[in-house]
Amino acid sequence: MNPSPAAADIARAFLPHRYHYWYARSKLASDPLYGGVRQALAGCRNPLLDLGCGIGLLAHAVPGLGSDIDYVGVDNDADKIASARSAAQRAGLLRVRFEVVDLATQFPADHRGSVTILDMLQFLTPAARTALLTRVAACLAPDGRLVIRSGLADGNWRSRVTRGADHLACGLGWMNAAPRTYPTRAGLAAELAALGLDSDIRPLWGRTPFNNWLVRAWRRPGHAPA
Ligand SMILES: C[S@@+](CC[C@H](N)C(=O)[O-])C[C@H]1O[C@@H](n2cnc3c(N)ncnc32)[C@H](O)[C@@H]1O
Incomplete structure (x- = not known):
């Protein structure tokens, strides 16, 4: 498996959003x-479906996700989804998609x-x-x-x-x-x-x-x- 990318490198993809940058750095450094x-x-x-994906940190933190393996992240917070989209683009994750979905009432279609x-x-x-x-x-x-x-x-x-x-x-x-x-x-x-x-x-x-x-x-089975 590829080595895990460093927290600071991942976090940089969330700039210029300072709060998401620091959130990503500290979360990756402190949470197992x-x-x-x-x-x-x-x-x-x-393919991975990430329910309640927030800013989509998982797509950056698991090597291969979004590059070799399709990743879809959904969350009901439109601001987080916007941040997730731009960070993934900045990080060059091409096989990702982020959608605003309220999982209390909806479920993304067609995942397997x-x-x-x-x-x-x-x-x-x-x-x-x-x-x-x-x-x-x-x-x-x-x-x-x-x-x-x-x-x-x-x-x-x-x-x-x-x-x-x-x-x-x-x-x-x-x-x-x-x-x-x-x-x-x-x-x-x-x-x-x-x-x-x-x-x-x-x-x-x-x-x-x-x-x-x-x-x-x-x-x-x-x-x-x-
Ligand atoms: C504690 S955060 C976890 C984010 C991400 N899964 C992670 O671990 O980095 C919880 C997330 O669940 C989302 N969430 C809460 N209720 C939701 C709902 N009804 N539908 C979709 N997302 C929801 C929040 O917007 C938030 O981004």
């Missing part, structure tokens, strides 16, 4: 998210491959989350992967810090919505199993105080999507 997703997607050549949902499930109601995961399961290729990172409702101090930080991000205007609910570990695993997906779930908080977990899921 993208390393975890790189590992979870290793060897996977399927792998899917990532990173730090966005908490913005959906339980019913919208179930509807989204059902659509996701149906578009996973037989050898596709679903990679989720999510805070989980554990009732511990990490859960409280995670919820508090999400409310703060909304209060400061970094996020366009407050969190609604966090899934439980058992609930999420059961929901994926009911959709015909096998999964494993492990902590991915690194040195951060958040209750972030990485979920890898794939179609159970012999199980056709609904």
Whole structure:
């Protein structure tokens, strides 16, 4: 696999937007998210759909995405999508597309491959989350992967810090919505199993105080999507 591009090089693609430049630098330097997703997607050549993509950092952080492998990122924040488009263009990522989509009510058409949902499930109601995961399961290729990172409702101090930080991000205007609910570990695993997906779930908080977990899921052999 190609070496991961340096955080500073990735962040430069977001200039002249100073806030997104510093956000990208600090996020890449401090959060184990993208390393975890790189590992979870290793060897996977399927087109990737990134749900709640924000400014599209993932497309820059996983070597091959957007150059050898098609990447589509969707988010309901039009400003972030605009920033994602111009940064990808500046970075020379030609096989990317970004669209404004409200995942509470819509789902991008015609995807078949792998899917990532990173730090966005908490913005959906339980019913919208179930509807989204059902659509996701149906578009996973037989050898596709679903990679989720999510805070989980554990009732511990990490859960409280995670919820508090999400409310703060909304209060400061970094996020366009407050969190609604966090899934439980058992609930999420059961929901994926009911959709015909096998999964494993492990902590991915690194040195951060958040209750972030990485979920890898794939179609159970012999199980056709609904
Ligand atoms: C914490 S950010 C994560 C961004 C990106 N996945 C990452 O990890 O770098 C959560 C993202 O989910 C998006 N989001 C929240 N509710 C959404 C919805 N209903 N439809 C689409 N995107 C949504 C927000 O706009 C935001 O960009």
